[in-house]
Amino acid sequence: MGLLYKFKQGLKKTREGFVDKIDRLVKGKKISDEFYDELEEILIGADVGVETTLDLVEELKGRARENRLGDTEEVKELLKEILIERLGKEVKPLNISQGLSVILVMGVNGVGKTTSIAKLAYLMKEEGKRVLIAAGDTFRAAAIEQLEIWAGRVGVDIIKHKIGSDPAAVIFDAVSAAQARGADVVLCDTAGRLHTKMNLMEELKKIHRVTGKALPGAPHEVLLVLDATTGQNALSQAKLFGEVSPITGIVLTKLDGTAKGGIVIAVSNLLDVPIKYIGIGESLEDLHAFNPQDFVSALFD
Amino acid sequence: MLFEGLAGKLQETFKKLKGKGKLTEKDVEAALREVRLALLEADVNFKVVKNFISQIKERCIGQEVLGSLTPAQQVIKIVNEELTILMGETTSKINLNTGGITVIMMVGLQGSGKTTTAAKLAKYLNKENLSPLMVAADVYRPAAIDQLKYLGEQLDMPVFSLGQRDPVEIVQEALKEAALKNHNAVIVDTAGRLHVNQELMEELQRIKDTAVPSEILLVVDSMTGQDAVNVAESFHQQLGLTGVVLTKLDGDTRGGAALSVNAVTGCPIKFVGMGEKLDALEPFHPERMASRILGMGDVLSLIEKAQSNIDQEQAKVLEEKFRTQQFTFDDFLEQLQQVKNMGPLDQIMDMMPGLGGMNKKMKNLSVDEKQLGQVEAIIKSMTREERSAPEIINSSRRKRIALGSGTKVQDVNKLLKQFDQMKKMMKQLTKMEKGKKKGKKPFPFFPK
Numbered sequence: 081m082g083l084l085y086k087f088k089q090g091l092k093k094t095r096e097g098f099v100d101k102i103d104r105l106v107k108g109k110k111i112s113d114e115f116y117d118e119l120e121e122i123l124i125g126a127d128v129g130v131e132t133t134l135d136l137v138e139e140l141k142g143r144a145r146e147n148r149l150g151d152t153e154e155v156k157e158l159l160k161e162i163l164i165e166r167l168g169k170e171v172k173p174l175n176i177s178q179g180l181s182v183i184l185v186m187g188v189n190g191v192g193k194t195t196s197i198a199k200l201a202y203l204m205k206e207e208g209k210r211v212l213i214a215a216g217d218t219f220r221a222a223a224i225e226q227l228e229i230w231a232g233r234v235g236v237d238i239i240k241h242k243i244g245s246d247p248a249a250v251i252f253d254a255v256s257a258a259q260a261r262g263a264d265v266v267l268c269d270t271a272g273r274l275h276t277k278m279n280l281m282e283e284l285k286k287i288h289r290v291t292g293k294a295l296p297g298a299p300h301e302v303l304l305v306l307d308a309t310t311g312q313n314a315l316s317q318a319k320l321f322g323e324v325s326p327i328t329g330i331v332l333t334k335l336d337g338t339a340k341g342g343i344v345i346a347v348s349n350l351l352d353v354p355i356k357y358i359g360i361g362e363s364l365e366d367l368h369a370f371n372p373q374d375f376v377s378a379l380f381d
Numbered sequence: 382m383l384f385e386g387l388a389g390k391l392q393e394t395f396k397k398l399k400g401k402g403k404l405t406e407k408d409v410e411a412a413l414r415e416v417r418l419a420l421l422e423a424d425v426n427f428k429v430v431k432n433f434i435s436q437i438k439e440r441c442i443g444q445e446v447l448g449s450l451t452p453a454q455q456v457i458k459i460v461n462e463e464l465t466i467l468m469g470e471t472t473s474k475i476n477l478n479t480g481g482i483t484v485i486m487m488v489g490l491q492g493s494g495k496t497t498t499a500a501k502l503a504k505y506l507n508k509e510n511l512s513p514l515m516v517a518a519d520v521y522r523p524a525a526i527d528q529l530k531y532l533g534e535q536l537d538m539p540v541f542s543l544g545q546r547d548p549v550e551i552v553q554e555a556l557k558e559a560a561l562k563n564h565n566a567v568i569v570d571t572a573g574r575l576h577v578n579q580e581l582m583e584e585l586q587r588i589k590d591t592a593v594p595s596e597i598l599l600v601v602d603s604m605t606g607q608d609a610v611n612v613a614e615s616f617h618q619q620l621g622l623t624g625v626v627l628t629k630l631d632g633d634t635r636g637g638a639a640l641s642v643n644a645v646t647g648c649p650i651k652f653v654g655m656g657e658k659l660d661a662l663e664p665f666h667p668e669r670m671a672s673r674i675l676g677m678g679d680v681l682s683l684i685e686k687a688q689s690n691i692d693q694e695q696a697k698v699l700e701e702k703f704r705t706q707q708f709t710f711d712d713f714l715e716q717l718q719q720v721k722n723m724g725p726l727d728q729i730m731d732m733m734p735g736l737g738g739m740n741k742k743m744k745n746l747s748v749d750e751k752q753l754g755q756v757e758a759i760i761k762s763m764t765r766e767e768r769s770a771p772e773i774i775n776s777s778r779r780k781r782i783a784l785g786s787g788t789k790v791q792d793v794n795k796l797l798k799q800f801d802q803m804k805k806m807m808k809q810l811t812k813m814e815k816g817k818k819k820g821k822k823p824f825p826f827f828p829k
Contacts, residue, residue, distance in 0.1 A: 121427055124421055124427050124607070125426070125427045125428075125607050126607065127424075127606040127607050127608070129422070130418055130421050130422050188604070188629070188632070189492070189494065189629060189657075190491070190492025190493060190494055190602060190629075191492055192491065192492060219657075220528070221527070221528040221529075221531030221532050221535075222524040222525070222526075222527035222528035222530075222531055223524075223528075225523070225524035225527045226522070226523045226524035226525075226527075226528075228524075229523035229524055230523060243531075274629065274631060274632040275632065275633075276631070276632050276633045277631075307492060307602070307604075309490065309602070309605050309606060309608045309609075309612070310602075310604050310605065310606055311424030311604060311605060311606025311607065311609075311634075311637065311638070312422060312423075312424055312606065312635075313424070313604040313632065313633070313634040313635075314604075314606075316632075316633055316634075334490070334491065334492075334575075336575065336577075337490070337575045337576065337577060337608065337612070338576070338577060338608055338611040338612070339606070339608040340607070340608065342606075342607075343606065
């Protein structure tokens with residue numbers, strides 16, 4: 081079972097919902113206003129959002145006219161091309177520096193931060209890196225225990241304080257410990273927080289600042305975890321989280337449901353933040369580097 | 382927010398139609414296009430939107446444009462009413478199994494907030510004089526059992542767990558325990574699962590067969606997008622839901638998922654989750670949700686938000702000051718502090734219907750920490766006299782205040798201007814309040 085196969089399996093539901101509809105549309109219709117209207121509907125139905133959809137279809141129409149496309153099948157290919165362009169074409173690797181790299185992971189409640197950290201730790205350990213995890217979610221009941229169990233499964237060390245302690249202090253300690261132990265990467269968990277809670281966002285700002293004090297240049301990577309089932313609110317999340325701690329990449333989780341993950345397109349279109357990883361299952365190996373080409377291909381083929 | 386409020390858009394659409402006595406089909410279509418976009422932008426499922434629009438189209442065509450109303454408001458009124466009706470047949474009550482043990486099953490996707498909601502529900506039932514037992518049946522997610530136990534400790538309420546055993550067995554044992562210890566309610570926290578995971582969905586069915594629950598509540602994240610329909614539909618088909626709990630509504634999501642879920646399952650939304658505190662489970666208000674989905678503002682929630690953050694005594698005094706226009710800089714300072722506790726100001730402004738335009742004018746009033754510090758400094762550099770009668774602040778006083786607070790005269794000017802705007806706004810609010818008392822409807826699109 082190759083990676084591509086797994087990838088496709090994970091995205092099966094996405095494909096069924098999204099591409100089958102497009103295929104049906106392409107087969108049944110000639111290029112007409114009605115065709116574009118229906119295409120719009122499909123895109124909006126995939127959480128691409130009104131603004132981005134209108135924008136995409138506008139471009140599609142224009143380029144189809146320019147290239148004198150007469151066949152709906154060709155328009156579909158063109159849509160693929162446009163989607164890949166919008167998603168940024170290449171794989172965006174993590175910003176890992178020579179010495180110790182600190183990765184801050186944040187997001188709203190329940191998107192899968194803790195699980196994503198475990199999966200990231202697994203990925204990096206497989207690459208031969210020495211990974212340390214910081215249990216920065218000191219708020220939610222049993223979050224530390226949850227991360228501990230994961231750390232045990234992956235086989236990496238974890239730095240933790242008690243529940244209710246200062247998350248910035250935990251992360252500071254973890255970075256210091258990582259330096260002392262000669263680790264390559266520190267993965268920092270943070271408590272889930274709604275992006276509209278000012279005091280919690282201030283806390284995140286502090287965490288960001290303290291990380292920089294523990295190690296100049298840190299955090300090297302700030303990952304925002306988004307749930308693929310999230311609708312247009314993801315834009316607000318990305319925007320407001322980005323204001324307190326500039327996001328360098330997005331991890332899109334739970335793509336193995338029926339969610340179409342179209343929000344990815346909206347986010348990269350409107351906010352220009354690269355998607356770096358996608359989660360397509362519950363086991364440790366189910367986090368994959370996001371490759372726009374493969375993603376769109378897996379969607380369409 | 383990417384789109385301006387629906388009200389503004391509709392007003393724009395209807396501007397061209399001024400002087401018309403009746404709405405024609407074409408006018409209505411143009412207006413409904415805006416409604417459609419607003420609903421889609423709020424994450425209501427596009428199929429649900431389609432149905433809804435075709436339903437209300439008929440009601441809109443041929444409507445008299447009442448003298449006092451603008452057509453835009455007339456359309457919004459209809460849309461809002463229909464939305465409310467659609468979500469409205471709900472009572473935020475738990476079906477009790479009188480005489481026996483009421484079993485409530487919490488189900489949903491991963492991360493929707495089942496465990497937290499289970500604890501909130503336990504607290505709620507406890508207030509209703511029931512004696513609930515929480516059951517930790519999420520044996521998959523690491524530390525989920527510990528999480529429920531912690532929450533139980535916080536509430537000082539019992540949690541039943543058997544570790545990582547078969548969930549069906551756990552529920553069986555829990556029911557025995559409940560009977561033994563005279564608990565009349567059992568809340569089963571199940572593991573989060575994807576609705577397409579056949580194996581886990583079957584497990585839920587087995588739990589259902591064993592426990593014979595009076596309630597199966599689907600816990601839905603209010604930020605869910607178009608997929609809410611599929612999730613709700615499949616849980617409903619396989620389990621027969623009795624109700625929905627909408628979580629994380631304390632964020633800035635428009636919450637269109639509420640409408641989608643309601644439309645496909647026909648199940649009432651029984652409660653909403655508004656925060657991480659364990660008493661933050663609230664009854665569902667369809668009319669508020671309708672306004673929120675439409676981006677029309679939510680005065681009632683605003684008032685509640687204010688109530689929860691503002692000292693009641695202080696509020697009374699302030700209210701009096703608003704009414705009598707005796708609002709001073711001291712009050713302003715106090716106000717800013719309290720507003721800060723309520724969250725970003727523009728968000729609060731968004732909750733106020735009719736103030737959408739005001740919001741734009743007052744963009745420069747957004748309170749961030751730094752600015753607030755500056756404002757504080759400026760006000761504190763004023764004399765007592767100046768604070769209570771800002772109109773006496775002439776240019777030499779302005780210079781002195783700027784010097785004293787370490788700011789520029791422009792900053793002082795800006796603040797004075799903002800203060801003036803705020804006073805005007807308060808005046809407007811007070812007027813609204815008065816209108817209500819006389820039985821007039823100041824905002825026709827607003828359901829009573």
